[in-house]
Amino acid sequence: MAIQLNDRYLSGFINPSEYSSMDPQIRAAHTMLREKSGAGNAFLGWVDLPTNYDREEFERILVSAEKIRKSCDVLIVIGIGGSYLGARAVIEYLRSPNYNLVRKNTPAIYYAGNCISADALNEVLALCEGKDVCVNVISKSGTTTEPAVAFRVFRSFLENKYGKEGARERIFVTTDKAKGTLKQFSTEAGYETFVVPDDVGGRFSVLTAVGLLPIAVAGIDIRKLMEGAAHAAEIYNEPDLMKNDCYKYAAIRNILYRKGKSMEIMAGYEPFAAMFHEWWKQLFGESEGKDQKGIFPASVVFSTDLHSLGQFVQDGSRTMFETVIDVADVGSTFPIPEDPANIDGLNFLSGMDLNLVKRMAMQGTVLAHVDGGVPNILLEVSERSEYVLGEMIYFFELACAISGYVLGVNPFDQPGVESYKKNMFALLGKPGYEEMRASLEARLKI
Ligand code: PA5
Numbered sequence: 001m002a003i004q005l006n007d008r009y010l011s012g013f014i015n016p017s018e019y020s021s022m023d024p025q026i027r028a029a030h031t032m033l034r035e036k037s038g039a040g041n042a043f044l045g046w047v048d049l050p051t052n053y054d055r056e057e058f059e060r061i062l063v064s065a066e067k068i069r070k071s072c073d074v075l076i077v078i079g080i081g082g083s084y085l086g087a088r089a090v091i092e093y094l095r096s097p098n099y100n101l102v103r104k105n106t107p108a109i110y111y112a113g114n115c116i117s118a119d120a121l122n123e124v125l126a127l128c129e130g131k132d133v134c135v136n137v138i139s140k141s142g143t144t145t146e147p148a149v150a151f152r153v154f155r156s157f158l159e160n161k162y163g164k165e166g167a168r169e170r171i172f173v174t175t176d177k178a179k180g181t182l183k184q185f186s187t188e189a190g191y192e193t194f195v196v197p198d199d200v201g202g203r204f205s206v207l208t209a210v211g212l213l214p215i216a217v218a219g220i221d222i223r224k225l226m227e228g229a230a231h232a233a234e235i236y237n238e239p240d241l242m243k244n245d246c247y248k249y250a251a252i253r254n255i256l257y258r259k260g261k262s263m264e265i266m267a268g269y270e271p272f273a274a275m276f277h278e279w280w281k282q283l284f285g286e287s288e289g290k291d292q293k294g295i296f297p298a299s300v301v302f303s304t305d306l307h308s309l310g311q312f313v314q315d316g317s318r319t320m321f322e323t324v325i326d327v328a329d330v331g332s333t334f335p336i337p338e339d340p341a342n343i344d345g346l347n348f349l350s351g352m353d354l355n356l357v358k359r360m361a362m363q364g365t366v367l368a369h370v371d372g373g374v375p376n377i378l379l380e381v382s383e384r385s386e387y388v389l390g391e392m393i394y395f396f397e398l399a400c401a402i403s404g405y406v407l408g409v410n411p412f413d414q415p416g417v418e419s420y421k422k423n424m425f426a427l428l429g430k431p432g433y434e435e436m437r438a439s440l441e442a443r444l445k446i
Helices: 016-034 054-073 084-093 118-126 145-168 181-189 211-218 224-237 245-258 270-289 310-315 354-371 388-408 418-430 434-445
Strands: 003-006 074-078 106-111 133-138 169-174 190-195 262-268 296-301 320-329 376-383
Touching: 003 145, 003 245, 003 388, 016 245, 016 270, 016 388, 054 118, 054 133, 054 190, 054 211, 054 224, 054 354, 074 118, 074 145, 074 270, 084 211, 084 270, 084 388, 106 118, 106 133, 118 145, 133 145, 133 211, 145 169, 169 181, 169 211, 211 224, 245 376, 245 388, 270 296, 270 388, 310 354, 320 354, 354 376, 376 388, 418 434
Parallel strands: 074 106, 074 133, 133 169, 169 190, 262 296, 262 320, 320 376
Antiparallel strands: 003 376
């Protein structure tokens, strides 16, 4: 097993009988998911996606990735939320958070359309000056404001630089297979298009073309990623939570939630995982935070954040639990050098691998936080690789679905996301929103 759940540090917070009482609820959630009888059952395409995906499109992704690698210095990935977080998480996890700075034979990848910032957009545009550029715009709806604005900008940038014909060869669109204006526009313009499947929501879409095209451009083996996910789909299809760590994780979250632990902190010890935490936060936050319920997902990278948030985790309000990701083999070592002057008094560490120091920091922190009243779930991950990351992605997607069903929400919708959009459109004067605008403006002037 590449991912092992270690519950040793939960013994003071959960007693074994609580697992037994959670068992029927987990089994019911399992049945709802497998028989597609639960809420949001039109969005379960991700469940068997690792084995049941469009092979022809997968080959086209590989061909396009190769074309992008050969024809550009820079790929701009335009998308927001589930339409970009997965790709960025995987690229930074497997390559580096400094991917654009390290020496490589793959294009730099910049992200646009994931915020509303003139400064950010200007900066990415400036980074493209003098470079050969391709664009992958990713939007299921095709009308989300942030990516739509960025696509206007970069389409015109490419058309000015290469002409309409040249731009056509450099624009890759990932969107709905039939619906929506982006699909229609792309077909008319002759762009290469990829599909966001109807039955896969944005935050569950990293293993579709949404994530796979940018990931493949970064030189990551997407076959191995899919194989890892397929393995996870096979081994976590077991209704007994005591034999299924994925379901056990979902059960533990709900047991702790019912005891007032309303915040989960994902704690990693590797900066390369920071964006993976962001992906995880969207997955759980958007899936569970509804009907006035849900565990707030937060994240930290230790030991960095032990020097900022450590005090709060150790000693602040006791509303949280931690899920600690422990990657055994990160793929590199670093022996600590000897200092003849020993000015810092740390020569007892000389020659020691930094990974060992990290391990002791982690074990010390887990014990300290448990002593401070913070339940700690340990997820022990064997290595940093495509295959194992594929397993992790599936592990969390499945755990999220099961946990959401146990919580009693529809894990596959996101009605709350619309509220800010409606207000923003009204305030911006979108036709049809006149009445709402007047009432919002009155409130803003109070
Ligand atoms: O998970 C989700 O559904 C959202 O985060 C969407 O992915 C995000 O809002 C972007 O939507 P779209 O792909 O339609 O532009």
